[in-house]
Amino acid sequence: MPTRQRLLTKSRFKTALGCPTKLFYTRKQEYEDSSSTDSFLQALAEGGFQVEELARMEYPKGVAILGEDYNYKALAERTQELLKQENVVIFEPAFLINGLFIRVDILEKKGTSIKLIEVKAKSIDSTNHDSFFNKKGNLGWSEYLYDVAFQQFVIQCQHPEFKITPYLNLVDKSKCATVDGLNQCFKIVENSELRTGIQKKEGLTKADLGDPILCNVNVSEEVNHILNTNPLFDGQPFAEVVTLFQEHYRKDLKIHTPIGKHCKGCEFKNDNSTNTSKSGFHECWSEQLNLSYERINSPKTWDIWNFRSSGKLIDNELYFIDQLEDHHINHKPLPQEISTSERHWLQISKTNAEDNTPHIEVEGLRDDMKTWKFPMNFIDFETTAVAIPFTKGLAPYEQVAFQFSHHTVYEDGQVEHTSEFIDVHIGFFPNFDFIRALKAALEVNEGSIFRYHNHENTILNVIRRQLLESEEPDKEELIVFIENITHSTGNSAESWCGERDMIDLYQIVKRFYFHPAMNGSLSLKAVLPAFLKESKFLKQKYSQAIQDINLTSKNFSKDYTFLRFEDGFTVNPYKNLPSVYKNFTADELDNSTTGLNHLADGGTALTAYAKLQFTEVSLQEHNALVEALLRYCELDTLAMVMIYEHFKELTDA
Numbered sequence: 001m002p003t004r005q006r007l008l009t010k011s012r013f014k015t016a017l018g019c020p021t022k023l024f025y026t027r028k029q030e031y032e033d034s035s036s037t038d039s040f041l042q043a044l045a046e047g048g049f050q051v052e053e054l055a056r057m058e059y060p061k062g063v064a065i066l067g068e069d070y071n072y073k074a075l076a077e078r079t080q081e082l083l084k085q086e087n088v089v090i091f092e093p094a095f096l097i098n099g100l101f102i103r104v105d106i107l108e109k110k111g112t113s114i115k116l117i118e119v120k121a122k123s124i125d126s127t128n129h130d131s132f133f134n135k136k137g138n139l140g141w142s143e144y145l146y147d148v149a150f151q152q153f154v155i156q157c158q159h160p161e162f163k164i165t166p167y168l169n170l171v172d173k174s175k176c177a178t179v180d181g182l183n184q185c186f187k188i189v190e191n192s193e194l195r196t197g198i199q200k201k202e203g204l205t206k207a208d209l210g211d212p213i214l215c216n217v218n219v220s221e222e223v224n225h226i227l228n229t230n231p232l233f234d235g236q237p238f239a240e241v242v243t244l245f246q247e248h249y250r251k252d253l254k255i256h257t258p259i260g261k262h263c264k265g266c267e268f269k270n271d272n273s274t275n276t277s278k279s280g281f282h283e284c285w286s287e288q289l290n291l292s293y294e295r296i297n298s299p300k301t302w303d304i305w306n307f308r309s310s311g312k313l314i315d316n317e318l319y320f321i322d323q324l325e326d327h328h329i330n331h332k333p334l335p336q337e338i339s340t341s342e343r344h345w346l347q348i349s350k351t352n353a354e355d356n357t358p359h360i361e362v363e364g365l366r367d368d369m370k371t372w373k374f375p376m377n378f379i380d381f382e383t384t385a386v387a388i389p390f391t392k393g394l395a396p397y398e399q400v401a402f403q404f405s406h407h408t409v410y411e412d413g414q415v416e417h418t419s420e421f422i423d424v425h426i427g428f429f430p431n432f433d434f435i436r437a438l439k440a441a442l443e444v445n446e447g448s449i450f451r452y453h454n455h456e457n458t459i460l461n462v463i464r465r466q467l468l469e470s471e472e473p474d475k476e477e478l479i480v481f482i483e484n485i486t487h488s489t490g491n492s493a494e495s496w497c498g499e500r501d502m503i504d505l506y507q508i509v510k511r512f513y514f515h516p517a518m519n520g521s522l523s524l525k526a527v528l529p530a531f532l533k534e535s536k537f538l539k540q541k542y543s544q545a546i547q548d549i550n551l552t553s554k555n556f557s558k559d560y561t562f563l564r565f566e567d568g569f570t571v572n573p574y575k576n577l578p579s580v581y582k583n584f585t586a587d588e589l590d591n592s593t594t595g596l597n598h599l600a601d602g603g604t605a606l607t608a609y610a611k612l613q614f615t616e617v618s619l620q621e622h623n624a625l626v627e628a629l630l631r632y633c634e635l636d637t638l639a640m641v642m643i644y645e646h647f648k649e650l651t652d653a
Contacts, residue, residue, distance in 0.1 A: 005072060007101040008246040013150045016245050017143065017232065018262055020255035023248060025268045025280035032270035032277035047387035047610075048121040050186040052105060053198040054388060055119045055169045055214055057206050059106065062089040072096050075103070083159075086111060097158045099246045102151050106169070114164045116155065117216065118148045121387045123171040123397055126215045132222050139222060139231055144168060148219060149226040153242065166223045167216045171396040177389040178210030184427045185209070186388065188615050213388070213396055259288055259319065261311040264302045271297065289319075298322060299351050304344055305520040321351045336364030337511040346514045358515040358534055365512040366651040372503065374411040375447040376644065377418075379404055379438070379502075380636040381456050382605050382629065386613075391429045393469075399462045401434045402609055405633040406441050407641050415551045415641055417634055418444075424612045424626060431463050432472055439481045446500070449485055452524050452640055453506040460486045505640055508647070525574060525601065528639045532563065532570045535646045539563065539570065542642070555630045562638070573635060574600040580608075580628040581621075599628040 016023045025031045056062055063082060067075050075094035082088050090107045106117035122144070132141045139145065148166045155164060185201040185208070201208075225231070230238045248255050268280030285296045299321040301310045309328070318324060329348070332341045338361060346359050382403035387396050408418040419441040423430035442449060451457065464482045467475040484498040510522055515530040532538055541549050542563035546556060553560070562573045577600050599608055608625045611617060617625070 005099075006250045006252065007072060007096070007099055008242070008249050009100075010102045010147060010150055012249060013242070013245060014143065014147055016255075017146055019257045019266070020245065020248075021257040021284055022266075022268065022280075023245060024252070024254040030278050031268050031280045033267055034269075035267040049188055049198050050183070051121040051171060051214070051387050052119045053186050053200065054209070055106060055117070056091055057204070057209060058212075058214075059089040059091075059108070060206060062091050062106070064091040065093055065103075072101050076101075083109060085109070095154050095158055097154065099250055100154045100157070100242070102154045104151055104155075112162055114155070114159075114162045116148065116152055116164055116166045117169050118144070118151065118167070119169040120144060121171060123173045123387070124215075124217065125174045126172045126217075127174045129217065132219065133225075139225065141168075141222075142232060145219060145222045146226060146232065149223045149238070150242070152223055153227065153238065166219050168219050169214055169216050171387050172213055172215040173395055173397060175211065175213040175215075176395050177213060177392050179208070180392045181390070181427050182209065182213075183386060183388045183390045183613070210392075256284075256288060259285060259314070261302055261314050264300075295320075299519075303520040304347050305522065306340060307344055321348055324348050324352075336367070337361050338514055343510075343514055347516070347520055350516050356516050358513065358530070360514075360650055361512045362650055365508070365647060368508065368512070369647060369651055372448045373446070374409070375445050376409040377442055377445070377447055377449045378407040378409070378505075378637045378640040378644070379442075379449060379451060379456060380633055380640070381459055382602070382609070382633055383455070383459055384606050384609050386610075390427045390613075394429065398466070399431075399459055400429065401431050401459055401463065403605075403629060403633050404434065404438060405630075405637040406438075407634075407637040408445070408447075409641055409644060413550060415638075417552050417554050417638070420554055420630060420634065422626065422630060422633075424609060424622075424629075426613055431466060432470070432478070435460075435463050435467075435478050435482065436474070439478065442485065442500075443481070449500055449502045450505050450640055450644070451502045452636075453504065457486050457502060457504075458489060461489045461492055465492075505643055509643065513647075524636065524639055525572075528574075528642060529570070529572045531643055531646045532572075535649055537649045538642055538646055541645075542573075553634065555627065555634050562635075573639070577628075577631055577635065580624050599625075599632050605629055605632055 012023060012026060015026055025033070027033075056064075065075055065078055065082075072094070073096065076096035079090065079093040079095065082090050082093070086109075088109050090104075090109070092103050092105070093107045094101070094103050104116055105119040106115075108115040108117065122141075132139060132145060134140055145168075148168065152164050152166050155162065185204055187199045187201075227238050230236055230241065233241050244255070247253075263281065263285070266281040269282070270277050270279035279293075282293050282296050285291060286293065289296075301307070301313050301318055301321060301324065303321065304310060307329075313324070313328060318328070326345065326348075329344045330341055331345050332339055334342065338346070338359070350356070350359075381401055383399055383401045385397040385399050389396060389398060390400070402424060403422040404420065405417070406419045408416045410416070419437070421434055421437040421441075423433060460482050464479055464486075467479050467482075472478070483496050485500045485502055487497040487501050488495045506522060506524075509527055513527075515527075515534065517530040517533050518526045521527075532542075543561060543565070545559045545561055546553050547558035556562075562576070564571050564576060577598065580599050599605060608629055612622060612625055
């Protein structure tokens with residue numbers, strides 16, 4: 001294997017854009033790096049592999065440069081040979097010069113004219129796109145455009161004789177698939193020798209794809225602006241920035257980037273003391289601020305929920321919550337509920353006082369709960385939006401609703417996992433069967449319907465629009481049902497608010513309940529552990545087996561216990577979910593598409609669906625993934641029930 005050189009690649013350049021310090025930590029095994037956990041699964045879920053291969057279909061005579069990136073010289077030499085041709089299209093051409101290395105998605109050469117095409121699974125509406133400059137003249141899509149600018153810069157360094165025109169090849173939301181099964185023409189193969197990892201349908205031609213759903217957007221103006229003015233680096237010459245990055249990476253030297261809000265999502269952060277990986281985040285803060293690792297772990301200003309002033313305060317070196325006082329927020333309390341500014345102040349004051357008790361507006365909560373009607377229905381959806389549609393007539397990134405769970409709570413306290421739906425048939429558009437099943441489930445009673453946050457209402461608005469454009473025989477009654485349990489969003493041409501408009505449990509928590517253990521988050525996965533920490537009722541009930549607690553389940557055994565304890569503390573039920581591959585032998589695990597052993601959040605649920613759609617999996621693994629999806633979604637609606645039960649516990653006290 002050739003010795004790997006320390007070259008500034010386009011991926012490393014992109015890493016440095018947000019924080020040049022990260023160049024020092026990238027690809028070092030001793031440091032934590034959450035971005036490298038499974039890039040294949042991420043790309044799988046996002047559809048990037050498929051979009052790139054679809055873009056290549058526009059060039060049937062294109063030549064692919066195969067091989068791993070570390071074969072820098074060989075790849076670059078092969079590219080230079082092909083560029084000697086007068087006219088040629090190259091997939092993944094490689095350029096190596098002055099310690100810089102790039103591979104271009106698609107390069108089209110005609111004489112000395114070059115089209116540089118960067119393919120992205122990101123979407124635009126080509127019918128109303130004029131420029132990536134906004135109304136104020138500022139540049140949007142900076143990450144993508146800087147990527148293209150870097151590629152053009154490297155090629156131009158090596159070939160000053162070329163006239164380069166850069167393009168972004170994007171998914172066009174204004175288009176619809178004109179053939180069925182378009183997505184299934186591009187199956188994902190994890191161990192493929194091809195960089196895209198795509199296995200195309202045998203004999204596939206451009207004519208088989210129907211009308212194009214991708215578009216090339218000329219970004220010459222934007223790229224020239226970057227190369228000439230370099231707005232992300234205050235006008236510092238682009239070539240100087242590239243040289244700075246390249247030299248520091250080559251010599252393995254650290255560029256100290258000022259501490260700021262950008263540090264929040266650092267992939268080199270390790271908060272787990274049992275993890276042996278070093279934390280680049282802590283190392284960086286310690287070196288720049290002369291702070292202990294313990295101090296660096298203190299709650300930070302950016303942890304305050306929905307606090308828009310956090311960036312400005314951090315720029316003024318107010319990094320930690322215990323540095324903040326009441327004058328740093330515009331505190332405006334409301335009677336019998338928690339305003340946004342009150343929530344900010346509660347988080348600050350309780351953190352500073354080391355007060356771990358909740359704040360509950362019981363009277364306001366009680367008044368709201370009086371309007372709720374039994375039997376109560378709790379629903380949760382799992383959805384995806386794929387770049388390349390499954391069926392004719394669908395636009396890219398049309399929402400696909402493939403699963404729901406539904407719990408019912410009766411006035412006597414009985415909790416029933418009433419119904420569920422899942423459809424993972426390859427290449428099938430399930431939305432209309434989904435809404436029929438949901439209608440059948442919710443029209444059994446006239447009780448209140450609960451969701452958690454906006455997602456379910458948004459999805460039902462989308463399905464309503466899809467029905468309007470469809471020829472489904474029952475579309476009118478399905479639309480009436482949707483309008484009855486939803487309200488219109490800003491994207492809707494019409495306005496309505498249904499008699500059974502779903503109650504948003506997220507808003508109830510936001511208005512009436514604060515707990516320091518939520519760590520500034522209102523997500524269901526943060527709220528539930530906080531409730532379990534406080535509730536005697538929930539601890540007592542859910543530490544018993546399902547068969548003993550007036551509860552039914554469709555996916556868990558009668559002896560399953562949702563709540564267990566470690567060192568006297570409750571374990572988050574999501575962490576307690578059974579392994580996807582719990583019944584697999586060692587040999588079966590080796591033959592499985594591993595990486596999803598624990599399905600416990602929306603991201604892994606989406607990836608599981610993607611695997612079932614896009615990859616070849618055994619029947620055994622298929623069934624294991626479906627069972628895991630059903631368990632996860634059931635727990636989501638049961639978690640909502642638990643939140644209701646704790647609210648009842650508080651208001652009955």
